[in-house]
Amino acid sequence: MSETDVTPETGSTATTTTAGESDERVREAWTEYRAAGQTKLSVDDLNVWYGDDHALKDVSMDIPAESVTALIGPSGCGKSTFLRCLNRMNDRIKTARVEGSVELDGTEVYDPNANLVELRKRIGMVFQSPNPFPKSIRENISYGPRKHGDINKGLLARLFGRDDTEAEAELVERALKQAALWDEVNDRLDDNALGLSGGQQQRLCIARCLAVDPDVILMDEPASALDPIATSKIEDLVEELAKEYTVVIVTHNMQQAARISDQTAVFLTGGELIEYDDTEKIFENPESQRVEDYITGKFG
Ligand SMILES: Nc1ncnc2c1ncn2[C@@H]1O[C@H](COP(=O)(O)OP(=O)(O)OP(=O)(O)O)[C@@H](O)[C@H]1O
Numbered sequence: 001m002s003e004t005d006v007t008p009e010t011g012s013t014a015t016t017t018t019a020g021e022s023d024e025r026v027r028e029a030w031t032e033y034r035a036a037g038q039t040k041l042s043v044d045d046l047n048v049w050y051g052d053d054h055a056l057k058d059v060s061m062d063i064p065a066e067s068v069t070a071l072i073g074p075s076g077c078g079k080s081t082f083l084r085c086l087n088r089m090n091d092r093i094k095t096a097r098v099e100g101s102v103e104l105d106g107t108e109v110y111d112p113n114a115n116l117v118e119l120r121k122r123i124g125m126v127f128q129s130p131n132p133f134p135k136s137i138r139e140n141i142s143y144g145p146r147k148h149g150d151i152n153k154g155l156l157a158r159l160f161g162r163d164d165t166e167a168e169a170e171l172v173e174r175a176l177k178q179a180a181l182w183d184e185v186n187d188r189l190d191d192n193a194l195g196l197s198g199g200q201q202q203r204l205c206i207a208r209c210l211a212v213d214p215d216v217i218l219m220d221e222p223a224s225a226l227d228p229i230a231t232s233k234i235e236d237l238v239e240e241l242a243k244e245y246t247v248v249i250v251t252h253n254m255q256q257a258a259r260i261s262d263q264t265a266v267f268l269t270g271g272e273l274i275e276y277d278d279t280e281k282i283f284e285n286p287e288s289q290r291v292e293d294y295i296t297g298k299f300g
């Protein structure tokens, strides 16, 4: 037998997926992935435990600025856990232990001296169920900026000539316009926010988040409790926001992820990031058979 008859070794055959390709090769292919644009958040070897439960395993990914990154995967795979790590919301969960690194514009988020108030101003969060304060629409928006000292109001401020009613009015209008809610509420800014519809409340929460001028907006299934019309308003809004902000969104809705995101990260059971790539690639030609099976509804 001549040497030319020998089929060259094309890759490791250690762990083969159902598609026949090596799992190692699959991993190598997508871990090379670098999204276009400047990196806003860089996650390196992130691990999370709740007590003994290892909820997130060795997750590394770079999230680019001014784009939408979707996180998808079955229930319990760690999407919310991952999202909460980005602005250290997991610090509030007593049993949670986080290891690894998250950098925002090159600065370590897990630095023991990090200013958490400032961090959560720069990385805002919108939750699954809208959670406006039981206050007026105006106060929902101005609460954050006032807390951060961007608006000075009250007796002392007035005494010292710093009553900033105009600044507040401008800020409220800007945030509500950005969240595509202004036209629906501008004639009732002093009404209680709890009187708004669910979809309006969710846009108010987005406006509240925008009012403090964040860099990054984290959204955990922001439209899952809304009807199709309210959902499509949120989707349009997310696409609009990505022109200026970095949006990271968890969704169970595949069509939604495919429609609105630029990159998609697929987590699967066990808290592993299985694949991360351009959304088109993930939905049309994923490297991993498990991802394809999940996306086409064969499991999950
Ligand atoms: N506060 C907590 N205390 C203990 N375990 C938790 C806590 N939060 C999440 N977990 C566990 O961590 C794992 C990941 O949960 P997580 O909520 O991040 O999943 P998820 O992907 O967001 O799921 P879903 O799609 O249902 O929202 C699960 O096993 C869950 O039970």
Ligand SMILES: [Mg+2]
Residues within 6 Å of the ligand: 079, 080, 081, 220
């Ligand atoms: Mg979740």
